[in-house]
Amino acid sequence: MAKLAGVSAVTVSRALRQPGMVSAALRDRVDAAVSELAYVPDVAASRLASARTHSIGVIVSSLTNGVFADYLRALHDTLLPAGFQVVVFSSRYSSTEEEKAIATLIGQHPEAIIIAGIDQTPHARRLLERSGVPVIQTFELTDDPIDINVGLSQRQAGYSATRFLIDQGHRKIGYIAARLDARAHARMAGYNRAMEEAHLDVGGLVATTPRPSSVSVGGELLGDILDRRADLEALFCCDDNLALGALFECQRRNIPVPGQISIIGFNDLEFAACAHPPISSVATPRYEMGRLASEIVMRIIESGERPANRRIDVGFAIRERGSTLRRDRPQPLRALSE
Amino acid sequence: MAKLAGVSAVTVSRALRQPGMVSAALRDRVDAAVSELAYVPDVAASRLASARTHSIGVIVSSLTNGVFADYLRALHDTLLPAGFQVVVFSSRYSSTEEEKAIATLIGQHPEAIIIAGIDQTPHARRLLERSGVPVIQTFELTDDPIDINVGLSQRQAGYSATRFLIDQGHRKIGYIAARLDARAHARMAGYNRAMEEAHLDVGGLVATTPRPSSVSVGGELLGDILDRRADLEALFCCDDNLALGALFECQRRNIPVPGQISIIGFNDLEFAACAHPPISSVATPRYEMGRLASEIVMRIIESGERPANRRIDVGFAIRERGSTLRRDRPQPLRALSE
DNA sequence: GGAGCAAATGAAAGCGCTGTCAATTGGCAA
């Protein structure tokens, strides 16, 4: 390459990275040789020599779950223009794969790591701590972040969704969840807390499966509950796919939604608002969370400046739509105010 | 690291890569030091020294479009167990980003590249050709592959879906598409061909948008057509998200599906089969396609053995479901057999 | 008991770049 352009390797490197520092003539010669050979510099060599990778490691639970779509988009939108490469790994909801992904990632020496979730294994945690780069944990909130934490309380969100249904006048409120990752558990804990607080029985009202979440699973899980509790009044679904499946299942069984069963989903994916009826959901600011995480990371890399707070709560919001309906009750719920 | 274990760097390298070649005692010392330091070898140095990256580059149009989910899963399922790392880039449906992704990827020296689509820019093509590694183009079929091509004829699939509706007795058949990438265009070409062949007019029956596909866009596009053609009888949707949106829009407008309008989608995503009514769709073997591509790649890397055919058609299949209905016509369609 | 060999380990070189610093060139002031 350098030979073809008739210059030294150093000049090629400079012409490509800081064109302003070489004369126009040489720059042209280099450019010509580059395009002649379809030359692409070896990042491995570059990384080794410069100790910079210009890459940010990102680990998500799934590449294909709609939940990570906006989040990943935000990361790309923010980091690419700043000259960073975004290296995405999926743990596929497996701790083992997550550990592997973290190790692989660290071997690539990203300049920061943004990882979804807070439930890393002790080994994974150690790897991250020892990596020496900023680590942002996202999606959930923890009191004990590895480094920095940008997320929301999944438990609180689950509580709020359930409480929302209770406040609407529902009593026989079901909960369905698939995959059962840490976030699903946290939401369920919130559901249980809200039900317990309202002195409502959850017997037969919960259906879960370790299978991945999907629309069809949502229908099946609702079916499981209905087999036991035909008197179901409302359903909190751990995610919007399940909610959509539950909605279809109701339509299939001629159960009016929200007339007989109210349905609320989670994450407020795009389709929720335009379903028929539109599905109520808990909106989580995933794009915002990704943007925030990227900006924190870039600030640390560029100026070493760390956020004042290691723990940033991005919150959530209940989106009330047509799939949930206020139900008038003759007698008030006892002791809900405790 | 080597110092802590009291051995040479070479031994560390060997203990980690070929444990069988070092004595148990040293192996234990190395392992201890590794976990003590949370040591992870530097892939850049490794790659530079060994000229092997054990990575396969993958470029898709979108990380978050459900279409790539099964495909990526297949790639991971097949390549990870074989010891390859899967490096995924998204072109985000942009030629510019695709070029950048290809360049970045080649700088990382993957051992093969699997890229979705056949419509790379000339520059991108050159980069791929010059990279010196096997390149598999997927999802579509071309007569002029860069190297190897595993896909299906999107045009043919679009033709078949339309023809399916025609054969069901429909005449006023609409087409909606979003994003308008190469595959959407190919499907539309198939639609146009089928309509033309059947001497059916497409006036006012087509609605497209450059916006990304989504469920809500599906409803809007159907609305656009209905504004012009209230007599619409059937709708071919460029993807299942649009189809779902169209279905919801019909429900919202109290238009019976399939009673008044038949709907067929494309790709047969998971939710199509469990919608209400279940949505007919064109199933594309995406998992199979990914598996095939991986296996070809691994065979080439391991033994240099290339497939007999550079162009492999994985086909497609119409899944007939409740959203499409045979419509009886008094008079037969003229000249359909031409 | 010593030659011969296999197994285990280490020393040295080098992968393709970039950081550092030295060398060269040209322009301009004195």
Added chain:
DNA sequence: TTGCCAATTGACAGCGCTTTCATTTGCTCC
């Protein structure tokens, strides 16, 4: 014309590994 400085370019070393080859160790076998 001479000397000095800035701009431009190149030489060299080294990033952290792995490959190759040499060395050492511990056997086996005659």
